[in-house]
Each structure stands twice: as C-alpha cells, then as structure tokens.
Amino acid sequence: MKFTKMQGIGNDYVYVDCTKTELKNASEVAIKVSDRHFGIGSDGLILIKKSDKADFYMEMYNADGSQGKMCGNGIRCVAKYVCDNKLTDKDEFSVETLSGIKILKVRKDDKGLVSLVKVDMGAPILEASEIPVDVNNLKNYSNREDKRVIDETIEVDGKQYKVTCVSMGNPHAIVYIDNTIDIKDFPLEEIGPKFECHPAFPEKVNTEFIQVVDNKNLNMRVWERGSGETLACGTGACASLVATNLNGLCDSNATLHLLGGDLNITWDKEENTIIMQGPATTVFTGEIEV
Template identity: 60%
Template structure:
C-alpha cells in the first residue's frame, strides 16, 4: 500500500489516495499503520476517496480502528494533499465527511499549499445532537462528576462530540489517568473528545486534548473550534481566538450570526512510503 504521512500541528495521520488504490479493511489497516512501534506511527488513517456530493471524500479512522466523523487537522492535510499531488488545481474545495460537507480555502506559495482555512460549518449545541445526556437546550458551564471530582463542562459538536473542561493548570494534568474517565463517562452515549482549557486573555486560550479512540494528541482541529466556541459562550473571549495546542497555534473565528466556525492552520507532508500489509 502506497501512503503519505502528513501532520497538522503534530496531529499525524497516514493518508492513502483511494482514487488510485483500494483499502480492503480500513479499520484493521488503521490499527496496524498507527502502531508507533510495529507500524508507521500515527494518530490514525485517512482515506482520500471520490465523492458524488463534493470534490473529494475524507474517510477518517482513529488509531483503534474506530471511524471518526471529522478531523480538523486531518482535513487541512487532505486539502494540501489533493493540490500538491495534482489531484486538483482548485484553491477552493468541498470535502465530504461523516460530519457533513466542509469547504476549504487553500493558500499557495511556490506551487505548494502553506495554509488551509476551513469552513467547519455550524457549532452544534443541542445536547441530543452532540450527544450528551442533559436537560435544557445547551450544556454550558454544567457540573460533571468524574473520579470523585466535580468539573465544569461546556459541550459542542463540530461534526464530532466535544466536552470542554476549564482548569487552572492545563500542563500539570495527568491525561493518561483522567482522559479515559471522561471519554467513557455515562453522560456521553457515543464517547467524547475532551479538551482541557485555560484562558490566557480575551483572544488566547491554551488547551490539551484527549481524543476519543486515540488518547492524547498534539493537536485537534475540531477540538480547538469547540474550545473557541465554548470560550465565547462563557464570555471568556472575543469571537476571534488563537488556540494554543501542544503542536502549535490555530486561528479560530466564530461568526455567531451565520453560526459558522472558521479554522486556519498549517499542513505538512512528513514522508511518502509503501508498506506491505
């Protein structure tokens, strides 16, 4: 299987051009290639496929083989791949995902994509659509009991579910210990991606993320969008937010009137290769 390893702020995936080759068992392939000791090493597998609804389809699998609805860092890399590898000459693209059709705007320098802005679509706030077990029309600054402690959460779906937890010390948290307790909490029927966030100022928030099915990753694009939306809803920030992740910064803007979230950030090719499965 020919592949390209790519990363967006350290959130790395193995990409396969399914316009030219097929992947028979994507879930098992994702588990094998993601292994950082016996495989290629990645946070998951992303297949770039033809689509009858958009320019391309992105099929995303987590490191444990589970299917993911959307990946913000992953879709930026899809935009770079299809342009840099000659699958399109467009700088405005539509990409089909399980989380809906997303629109990408590519910034090109010297014939290569340098930055990708993604229209991530609406911030979904209704509990049943996220999903999260809750009363009322939104889950904003609600208490959540985890491992005998009370946390405050704000829940957002960006095509996949997120719970944003505000803490005083992001870097001091033991996510390997606490992350699974949030991910598998009974209030989240489909499990949850959890962002631990700390507001630095009116335009800047730092975060770490425990991703459903993958564990802690260096960055999560949909998670950064969820953190920005949650911070705005709680009155902590303005409508344009720089989100600082372990792998770097993302620029997030929420147009509340249109309910559209825009994410801008880099995408990089790590290497091309071939693996026998």
C-alpha cells in the same frame, strides 16, 4: 500500500489516495499503521476518495480502528495532499465527510505547494441530544429549556468539574483548568480516559482542557476518543472557542495554543459558521505491506 505521512500541528495521520484504487479492511489497516513501534506511527488513517456530492471524500479512522466523522487537522492535510499531488488545480474546493461537506481554501508558497489552509467547519451543534450528551448523568442539570450544556456540573472519578459541550460533527466536552498550574503538568493521561468513557457521553467524547490566557488566547490540551492524547485537535479547537465564548471568557475570534502549534479560530455569528485556519505539512512518503 503506498502512503503519505502528514501532520497538522502535530496531529499526524497516514494518508492513502483511494481515488483510483480501493483499500479493504481499513479499520484493521488503521490499527496496524498507527502503531508507533511496529507500524508507521500516527493518530489514525485517512483515505481520500471520490465523491458524488463534493470534489473529494475524506474517510477517517482513529488509531484504535474506530471510524471518526471529522478531523479538522486531518482535513487540512487532505487539502494539501490533493493540491500538491495535482488531484485538483483549484484553490477552493469541497470535501465530503460524515459530518457534512466542508469548504476549504488554500494558500500556496512560491513553489506552488500548500502552506496554509482555511476551512469552513460549519455550524456548531449545541443541543445536548444531538452532541450527544445524556443530561441525566450530569449533576443537577439546569438548562432544560434551551437543552444546551453550558457550565454544567459533571462528576468524574468522585470529583466535580464544570463542563460545556459542543459538537463539530463529533462530540466535545470542554473543561477549564486553573491558571495557577502549568497546563503541561495537568494529569491528562489519568483524567482523559474517565471523561471519554463517562456515561454522560453515549458515543464517548473528546475532552479539551482549556486555560484562558486572555480574550484572544487559549491554551489547550486534548484527549481524543479512540486515540488518547494528541498534540492537536482541529474540531476540538473550534469547539473550545465556541464554548469559551458562550461562557463569556473570550472573543468570537481567538488563537488556540496547542502542544503541536497554533490554530486561529473564528465564530462568524452572523453566518453561524466556524472558520479554522492553520498549517498542513507532509512528513514523508513510503510503501508498507498490509
């Protein structure tokens, strides 16, 4: 199998061009190639396919073989792949995902290679049942009228946290960390799995731990369902901007500072759509027996 290893601010995936050939047992292949000791090493596998509804179709799998609906960093790398490998000559095109069709715009360097990608991520989903969140597993859920989960209380491993939930095609729980601690010292490996598998989240959940620096800058670490901690999560950054704005803690445009780098996120409230802008990088290409 020929592949390309790519990363978007440290969120790395193995990419395979399936526009002309088919890859069987993609879930098993994802587990094999993601292994950082015996495989290529990645947060998962992304297949680029033809689409009847858009210019391309993105099919993604997490490191544990589970299929994901959407990946913000992954889709930026898809844009770079299809442009750099001449699968399209467009600077603006569409990619179908399990969470809908996304519109991407690319910026190229003086060599004609993609250096920056802007993605219209669509509207955030806020209704609890659509995220989904089982509000019966929250403590004293207070927002039954408009059915959102904003600044609600959840008990995890005997401790109570305030949580805001947003879906960007995949479910996210946003939690705020005190600014008195270094976010790098936060015990994510211990707490992240307990959020991921909490009964409030019937499809498991990605959890973002946020520090508000000011109304234009947010620090973020993320525990992704099926992958564990990753250096970045594009949909998570979008969800975090929405959640933090809903809590009155930041503007509708801000920079998210993740361990792997920065993403600029804008919530266009007039159009009710989220715009994500960030880099995409090719690491290496190769071939592996699967």
